[in-house]
Amino acid sequence: MLSSVAELHTYIERSQLTLELGGTQQYCHQTWISHRTDIEGFALLVKRMAHRLQAFGRELAETDLPNSPLATSNLLNTHCSKRESMKEEMAGALSQGRKILENIREPVRRDPDSSLNPDQLENLATVHRLLSQLNESSSAFDDFWLQHQNKLEMCLKLRQFEHNFHSWFDLLDRSRALVAEGEGLIDSCEFADDGVRVKCGELQRAGEKLPQQLQNKRALLMQAMELHQRLQSVSKWCEDGIYMLASQPLDRCQSQEGAESALQELEGFLETASERQEWDMDAVWTEYESVLNEELKEQVKRVFEKRTLLLEMFEKRRVSLTKLAAKQTRPVQPVAPTPEAIKSPPSSPGLCLSIHHFLCYRLTDCNSRTASVSDEEENLTVLRRHVMNELLETERAYVEELLCVLQGYAAEMENPAMAPLIPNVLQNKKDVLFGNMQEIYHFHKTTFLRELETYTDCPELVGRCFLERMGDLQIYEKYCHNKPRSESLWRQCSDCAFFQECQKKLEHKLGLDSYLLKPVQRITKYQLLLKEMIKYSKTCEGLVELQAALSSLLGILKAVNDSMHLIAITGYEGNLGVLGRLLMQGSFSVWAEHKRGHVKMMELARFKPMQRHLFLHERALLFCKRREESGEGYEKAPSYSFKQELSMSAIGITEHAKGDNKKFEIWSSSRDEVYTVQAASEEVKTVWVREIRKLLTGQLEACRGKQGET
Numbered sequence: 001m002l003s004s005v006a007e008l009h010t011y012i013e014r015s016q017l018t019l020e021l022g023g024t025q026q027y028c029h030q031t032w033i034s035h036r037t038d039i040e041g042f043a044l045l046v047k048r049m050a051h052r053l054q055a056f057g058r059e060l061a062e063t064d065l066p067n068s069p070l071a072t073s074n075l076l077n078t079h080c081s082k083r084e085s086m087k088e089e090m091a092g093a094l095s096q097g098r099k100i101l102e103n104i105r106e107p108v109r110r111d112p113d114s115s116l117n118p119d120q121l122e123n124l125a126t127v128h129r130l131l132s133q134l135n136e137s138s139s140a141f142d143d144f145w146l147q148h149q150n151k152l153e154m155c156l157k158l159r160q161f162e163h164n165f166h167s168w169f170d171l172l173d174r175s176r177a178l179v180a181e182g183e184g185l186i187d188s189c190e191f192a193d194d195g196v197r198v199k200c201g202e203l204q205r206a207g208e209k210l211p212q213q214l215q216n217k218r219a220l221l222m223q224a225m226e227l228h229q230r231l232q233s234v235s236k237w238c239e240d241g242i243y244m245l246a247s248q249p250l251d252r253c254q255s256q257e258g259a260e261s262a263l264q265e266l267e268g269f270l271e272t273a274s275e276r277q278e279w280d281m282d283a284v285w286t287e288y289e290s291v292l293n294e295e296l297k298e299q300v301k302r303v304f305e306k307r308t309l310l311l312e313m314f315e316k317r318r319v320s321l322t323k324l325a326a327k328q329t330r331p332v333q334p335v336a337p338t339p340e341a342i343k344s345p346p347s348s349p350g351l352c353l354s355i356h357h358f359l360c361y362r363l364t365d366c367n368s369r370t371a372s373v374s375d376e377e378e379n380l381t382v383l384r385r386h387v388m389n390e391l392l393e394t395e396r397a398y399v400e401e402l403l404c405v406l407q408g409y410a411a412e413m414e415n416p417a418m419a420p421l422i423p424n425v426l427q428n429k430k431d432v433l434f435g436n437m438q439e440i441y442h443f444h445k446t447t448f449l450r451e452l453e454t455y456t457d458c459p460e461l462v463g464r465c466f467l468e469r470m471g472d473l474q475i476y477e478k479y480c481h482n483k484p485r486s487e488s489l490w491r492q493c494s495d496c497a498f499f500q501e502c503q504k505k506l507e508h509k510l511g512l513d514s515y516l517l518k519p520v521q522r523i524t525k526y527q528l529l530l531k532e533m534i535k536y537s538k539t540c541e542g543l544v545e546l547q548a549a550l551s552s553l554l555g556i557l558k559a560v561n562d563s564m565h566l567i568a569i570t571g572y573e574g575n576l577g578v579l580g581r582l583l584m585q586g587s588f589s590v591w592a593e594h595k596r597g598h599v600k601m602m603e604l605a606r607f608k609p610m611q612r613h614l615f616l617h618e619r620a621l622l623f624c625k626r627r628e629e630s631g632e633g634y635e636k637a638p639s640y641s642f643k644q645e646l647s648m649s650a651i652g653i654t655e656h657a658k659g660d661n662k663k664f665e666i667w668s669s670s671r672d673e674v675y676t677v678q679a680a681s682e683e684v685k686t687v688w689v690r691e692i693r694k695l696l697t698g699q700l701e702a703c704r705g706k707q708g709e710t
Helices: 029-061 069-110 118-188 194-247 256-271 274-278 281-287 294-326 339-343 355-360 373-414 416-421 430-434 437-453 463-468 475-493 497-506 512-516 518-535 543-566 682-709
Strands: 582-596 599-602 610-617 620-627 639-647 651-654 663-668 673-678
Touching (some): 029 069, 029 118, 069 118, 118 543, 194 373, 256 294, 281 294, 373 430, 373 437, 373 512, 373 518, 430 475, 437 475, 463 518, 475 512, 475 518, 497 512, 512 518, 543 582, 543 610, 582 682, 610 682, 651 682
Antiparallel strands (some): 582 599, 663 673
């Protein structure tokens, strides 16, 4: 029992308490109720919209195709009208979700120095997930609608073709019959005038012109195809240029020679684009005027804008590299240098440039070192695009690598021609070796990569994509859980002829084990890219989402890491699942004291602690002994021998133990057993004590609640 709020502050940090308890945590219960009411209503709306889309989709799928052009046209118009009505409702639902997001972010918008509390961040993530579900339902329906619309449009064209086919055949037959009839009249009837002969000639000339008209149509189609190929060539060149800029190693540019080499690489790439640079918009309008419609004109404009942006990026990089290659030194004062300064000039700042300085550093004198706000914003925009380009390019490469592994190795395990090369230990073990890599590939190929690409022009908002897909990214936990088994299986048969033959066919320099590590490397790469994006988006609209996405992603990585340790526990006879969620785990020095009657006994030598790895669950604290295994890679991962279990409902904690600020005590309710735990640092100790106290406080409140009900 506590006697004052001040005493409460000795147990719980002010940052974890609300204002009425003397804390700094911004919290309004009325706002929380309002947000939760809006979110629950929005969740019901999302569910209702999903059901309606499914019902409408079934109606479309079960529709029989009409047999006449008029009936097909009427059906297409009816379905289009229903679809437009459905899209309007969907747009209203999306607008409602975005409005809820704005309400949640309102405190940060009013006060940029403030931050969202954990409840608000959780609400933000929930709304993003609901919006993601709504977008998924809408996207799935749009894909189905396109197929259905194409089917109806093709049916309409087919019915019109059938109708025209019969009409034209009738017309051709009638024209031939008319010509024959006219010629018969000319030969047999003395009353036939020259008008009959003229009309017969017109019919014959119309038939003769048809091949030429078809030839002209073919020429237009060939010209349109040529334009598409040239646009594709320019677009491919732009993508190669962006990749080249993103892949230039920064450490190579930190010396004068490296900068000169990078500059030559830049200029060499530009020389390959003489034709593409000379091809201007006016030439396109003139040369392809006969085939340009509005849609094709928009495509041409987008390609030329992409080329212009790339050339601007190249020019900025060229200016920076030119200054670095010149190896100029900045004078400290605007006076003539002394002989001593000439003998020992200051070291070039180019030797220690970070990625930020490399892209936007200005080698100017001291009087012009302060850049304008507009220049800083421009530089930050370039840096955000650079990070986004790296994210997209590495994502595309990652998807290609996964596909290569699945086709070049996993699929070959089911190839009858390769069966003699597969050793017995590898038979029927594809799921063990590759885990859920197929599931990971399908998610990135069909969903995540496409959604990331929609943020190409607004990279500062890419945090929303990660928040919406945070639940899907948890598939990596399953892959990491299986990784030790996969590693063990690989080491048993890594030298077999099957793997060697597959590697030879793929022309890979690295073995399969390097590619099996790609998913683990990828999930850890995301948090590095998000940190870079946050660094360059401090004043942007999407900063809150970026920070929330990073926090959630780090939570996934922590859960993966914790669970990897958890599955390595041996000797525990119970079910770890009933202990609740794993909150923390770590290594400590532990002294154990047991009270026997009136005598207190210290285990082993008094001054020699036991090394224990502690696993803190919601309902129990486990003490294990860490054992290092021999081997490499995942084979070298430690295992843990179970030693002791303490129920959280029967323990207490003393925050400060005598003799060391890094020690704290955990004891049974009767104090028959006391464990003195020493952390590696005071910070680690503080985190553990805070988490244990939170659990004990929650149990106490739950117990009081039950007593109150009684």
